[in-house]
Amino acid sequence: MNAPLHAPLAALDWTGVETALDVQGWALLPGLLSPADCEALAGLYAGDAGFRSRVVMERHGFGRGEYKYFAHPLPDIVARLRTALYPLLVPIANRWNAAMGLDVRYPADHADFIARCHQAGQLRPTPLLLQYGAGDYNCLHQDLYGEHVFPLQLAILLSEPGRDFDGGEFVLTEQRPRMQSRAEVVPLRQGDAVVFAVNQRPVQGTRGIYRVAMRHGVSRVRAGTRHTVGIIFHDAQ
Known part of the structure; x- marks a missing residue:
């Protein structure tokens, strides 16, 4: 769990990642975590240490399944990923906001952005660990949590499709103005990550830039157990 993260991050095609985000609102980051790291993170779910709260989705109408929010200090690998990925995504986030006519800009360093969240009363960490069993699913949603929202x-995915579970595809939808929603299934294997728009992204139309709202969820798990870790860059109220 203490292996450096610079190698898998440096190996990624960040020009391709940026292009994919601009074109479709999401990008695949293959092999971001090793199988050993995935299994170690998934194994944390069985205990309560290191978590601040547990949510049973069905109680709130979110779907079926459950998840736990990590407490501070975050697991080392989650904290390092959050810190290392943020500055790679900041240029995209700032460019998107400028294109959409939004005044908000994000600082280069994640600690400075978290300080902004905390000054606004967003004090609770948002990275989370999700667990799905047979019949579980996650309704389409957005992870906003407060006034200050990082847009990516x-x-x-910590489990291996076809071995640990069946079904349970990661699904994204986008709602363009005056058009029906479009859905897309993201193909993930164990250790793969998907980076995607939290809320809105800019799209070039014939009359200029317009905003597309995106939501994400997980289709019904048909068999087995599926674990996922979510990394959200803003903290929550």
Whole structure:
């Protein structure tokens, strides 16, 4: 769990990642975590240490399944991923906001952005660990949590499709103005991550830039157990 993260991050095609985000609102980061790291993170779910709260989705109408929010200090690998990925995504986030006519800009360092969240009363860490069993699913949603929202987030699949579970595809939808929603299934294997728009992204139309709202969820798990870690860069109220 203490292996450096610079190697898998440096190996990624960040020009391709940026292009994919601009074109479709999401990008695949293959092999971000090793199988050993995935299994170690998934194994944390069985205990309560290191978590601040547990949510049973069905009680709130979120779907079926459950998740736990990590407490501070975050697991080392989650904290390092959050810190290392943020500055790579900041240029995209700032460019998107400028294109959409939004005044908000994000600082280069994640600690400075978290300080901004905390000054606004967003004090609770948002990275989370999700667990799904047979019949479980996650309704389409957005992870906003407060006034200060970083426009990109990450989901990392910790389980192996076809071995640990069946079904349970990661699903994204986008709602363009005056058009029906479009859905897309993201193909993930164990250790793969998807970075995607939290809320809105800019799209070039014939009359200029317009905003597209995106939501994400997980289709019904048909068999087995599926674990995912979510990395959200803003903290919550």
